[in-house]
Amino acid sequence: MSGVVVVGVDGSPSARKAAEVALGLAKSLGGSLHIVTAFDSDRSETFGVGSDEVKVWNSEAAETVAKSLGETRPGVEISYFAARGKPADALIKEAMRLDARLIVVGNRRMRGIGRLLGSVANSVAHNAPCDVYIANTYDD
Numbered sequence: 001m002s003g004v005v006v007v008g009v010d011g012s013p014s015a016r017k018a019a020e021v022a023l024g025l026a027k028s029l030g031g032s033l034h035i036v037t038a039f040d041s042d043r044s045e046t047f048g049v050g051s052d053e054v055k056v057w058n059s060e061a062a063e064t065v066a067k068s069l070g071e072t073r074p075g076v077e078i079s080y081f082a083a084r085g086k087p088a089d090a091l092i093k094e095a096m097r098l099d100a101r102l103i104v105v106g107n108r109r110m111r112g113i114g115r116l117l118g119s120v121a122n123s124v125a126h127n128a129p130c131d132v133y134i135a136n137t138y139d140d
Helices: 013-029 058-072 087-098 112-117 120-127
Strands: 004-008 032-039 044-047 054-057 078-084 102-106 131-135
Touching: 004 013, 004 087, 013 032, 013 058, 013 102, 013 131, 032 058, 032 087, 058 078, 078 087, 087 102, 087 120, 102 120, 120 131
Parallel strands: 004 032, 004 102, 032 078, 102 131
Antiparallel strands: 044 054
């Protein structure tokens, strides 16, 4: 039973772990992986000096993760998308647009004070149009 697995990334190690879990699930389901990143405004950081300067835009996080995951585990179709807005909203909209089977989110901000303030995982779990898998992305 195949389908699309959607995962959100933001360039953090926690998001990378969630993307790796999502890739494994997509492969197990015989489906594809769709990596989404959300941003409030398209800001950039500059690395290097002079002619060796490279600008990295925050909207490129999904593309960067998609390409690196594609190199580590061939055989799964991987696509990516950058959306302006809140992460939970972007994941839900993409899951609806693609008629996704599953959304994978990390459990970052689900412990301690973050639990009271809310998290992307909590918002997605309560509003998703499909199943939600919350990946353990903590090191302990």
